Amino acid sequence: MSSTLLFVIVGRNEPLYEAEFHKRGGAGASSDAATRQNYFVLHSALDLVEKAAWATSGMYLKVVDKVNNQHVSTFLTAGNVKLLLLHNGRSEDSIRHFFQDVYELYVKLSMNPFYRYDTPIKSTDFDTRVRAIARRYLLQS
């Protein structure tokens, strides 16, 4: 359960993208209750994101909330889209690199004339690449 990372992209009104990352060799899909709790933690952290946004002028907001053993890190894009990661104490550096790479991907996606801003992200290409980035930065044993 704690080897699962949850990554959500939140737009103005609704989540635009969700992905769970599991450590290789760890447990398979986490139980339903755990997943629901994870989502709850992430969404309740949204208010704290707003607060933290005013404290710094950068886009990477680091850890905005800590519940039990789980941290919520955030990256706030220039278009007010929030990239949220629920984790259990990864290094700041790897999380920052993860966010930066995903942000670049997101920018490229938004340049696609067929993608409208603030709509759910359905591109399978985007999904594959996000998972590859997660594997590279977050799932190193």
Place this chain on the structure above:
Amino acid sequence: MATKASSTMASASSVGNVLWHKQSKVNAELFALTYGAMVGELMRDLEKTDKIQEELDRMGHSIGIRCIEEFLAKSAAEHQGVSVGAALKSQMFTDTSELLKASLKMFLGVTAESTIKSDTSYTITLVDNPLTIFVELPEDRSELEYSQLLCGMVRGMLEMLQYDVTCKMTQSQLKGSEVNEMLIDLKQVLQEGAGEDYHDE
């Protein structure tokens, strides 16, 4: 005369290179985004994929008939009087592939390859397409030929040279192929002179 013509042919691609360097340029991202915005608008206005493609083809056609004049004029200036177009008038249809490659280089900066299939058809292959740098086709539009404008442009250019052709994309990187390929087929050679509208009754 034949040797002079063939040496003109051989340097058609170098003509393209020289002309490209002399042209003033526009930012590639701006160009791609503008084209994307236009396709997006067409999608909102017309909704049906085949209507959108028809419209793109029509737009390309009107661009092509203007581009060919500019290309021939500039290449004549470059070639000190022996224009690539003039040399082509007496040649075969398949020689227009050289002219197309040079003009694609001049206007879009893309280097194209051509493969002659028969006396009346050939294919032009592009490895990069400057129109599609950020594009990913959504699933419900997988039929859309995004670069149809290029096909229309080719059709317009060849029409001004009195060749009535059909041009369509046979391979597209947006649809999963390695390269982009256009197939150009000659339907008929148009007679010189004004069109039907201008004939006396």
